[in-house]
Amino acid sequence: MNIGDIAKATGISAKMIRYYEETGLIRPATRTLSGYRVYSDNDLQTLRFVRRARDLGFTVKQIDDLLTLWRDRTRASASVKEIALGHVAALEKKMQELKEMSDTLLHLASHCHGDTRPDCPILTTLGSTEAVAPLPRTRDRRKTRAFDRVR
Amino acid sequence: MNIGDIAKATGISAKMIRYYEETGLIRPATRTLSGYRVYSDNDLQTLRFVRRARDLGFTVKQIDDLLTLWRDRTRASASVKEIALGHVAALEKKMQELKEMSDTLLHLASHCHGDTRPDCPILTTLGSTEAVAPLPRTRDRRKTRAFDRVR
DNA sequence: CTGCGCCTTCCCATCGTTGGAAGGTCAAGC
DNA sequence: GCTTGACCTTCCAACGATGGGAAGGCGCAG
Incomplete structure (x- = not known):
């Protein structure tokens, strides 16, 4: 999946996805030889998570915290x-x-x-x-x- | 009144008063020879108006419109x-x-x-x-x- | 004259998002 | 193979309202 595909799939603009990557909210996408970002189903899931948290009015910092907890299977x-x-x-x-x-x-x-x-x-x-x-x-x-x- | 006095009197920071002047929300204050801004009771009234409108959640643009109406004695x-x-x-x-x-x-x-x-x-x-x-x-x-x- | 508090302008940062410019890539159609 | 159009890349700027700070000038009291 290119960035446009995943943008459509999540409802987050390509601009914002790049921004989230730049600011460290999401991990840098892998790239094709020519530099295109490539996304996996895993990335899709993460970005859907981000989208929903955003819809609930969480700030990016809070979403970051939530993502960390989400990925940590031992969280309380x-x-x-x-x-x-x-x-x-x-x-x-x-x-x-x-x-x-x-x-x-x-x-x-x-x-x-x-x-x-x-x-x-x-x-x-x-x-x-x-x-x-x-x-x-x-x-x-x-x-x-x-x-x-x-x- | 210097900008600090009127800032105290209105609860708007000196920074914001300068900003409002710069963006055209309020008219440029008169200046002393040395460049200090000087404010009249009239300015005080205007800035109080701005302060209250701001407290009511109006945007600067909206406050601008309200100020125009406020000054226009023939408004409906x-x-x-x-x-x-x-x-x-x-x-x-x-x-x-x-x-x-x-x-x-x-x-x-x-x-x-x-x-x-x-x-x-x-x-x-x-x-x-x-x-x-x-x-x-x-x-x-x-x-x-x-x-x-x-x- | 010195010192302190005020004033001036100028630039930068915030937060989340959008816009555009300039240029490279890919795939389809001819 | 070449053109075209849709996509991608990075970089830079802007929004709105506000705060922070630097560098330098001014005003007044002691």
Whole structure:
């Protein structure tokens, strides 16, 4: 398989495959006499792994760690789970941040006429001296952490 | 006010203020004879606006658009609302993506012992040929769009 | 005048990804 | 055998927003 074939098969662009090789995430492919990269079914499997981890939002560094664990038959499953749940926590933190932005914006937008009139509380608030939309405190609805929910 | 003062006052680093000037987001500051940037209360207000928009997750390009509308006293509030709700939609899309990643990972993790044993369904699934964790279809719980909820 | 803290510009790095340019290779069709 | 087009190679640059640091100038207090 040439790089184009494996790119199609994994959904990772040829550019990225070369990049992953360059940065050490994957092992350098063997080459033909003329310098073309050649890939085996084993490489295909590895790159599929990478693709899926990437789809789950892992960084390249984390994928590197996961690959190492993947290849190590003596790993403890706890190590893997720790990475996974740590990542879940990061994802949830990010979601929380986005939610706060979104809520604030929706709140501002709900007070905006949205017609041809120029007055707009969204802009007014952004330009004012006070802090933007302090959200009304709801009752202590504490977030459960990934660790608690799963283990 | 020198750049350090306004940086403290807005919470934007001096580096970023220079960057915003360089890229045209804000107008070039006036200078002292010796080349120091000098800022007015007006600049302070603008930069506070920028800061808040940034905190709401707008890109620099979007902030640029918002600033233009902010300065234009004849704008239609509909234009502002459109940008805001468009951004809400983007935020919600992102949240949805993160949620899917998170759910998938939690699902995988819930099947992992997380002890010293090496077998781990997280890695096994990532390395397998099939797609990762097709989520169980729930009843048609269609997402309401920002536009519908607010207007 | 010295010293310290601020300011200036300039370049580099990050992270994951895409784009393009310039050139070599391969296989099919004539 | 030669042309053509699709592929491959490397190298360089850019994105977006930010931080780090170097080298040198400025301002003010002691």
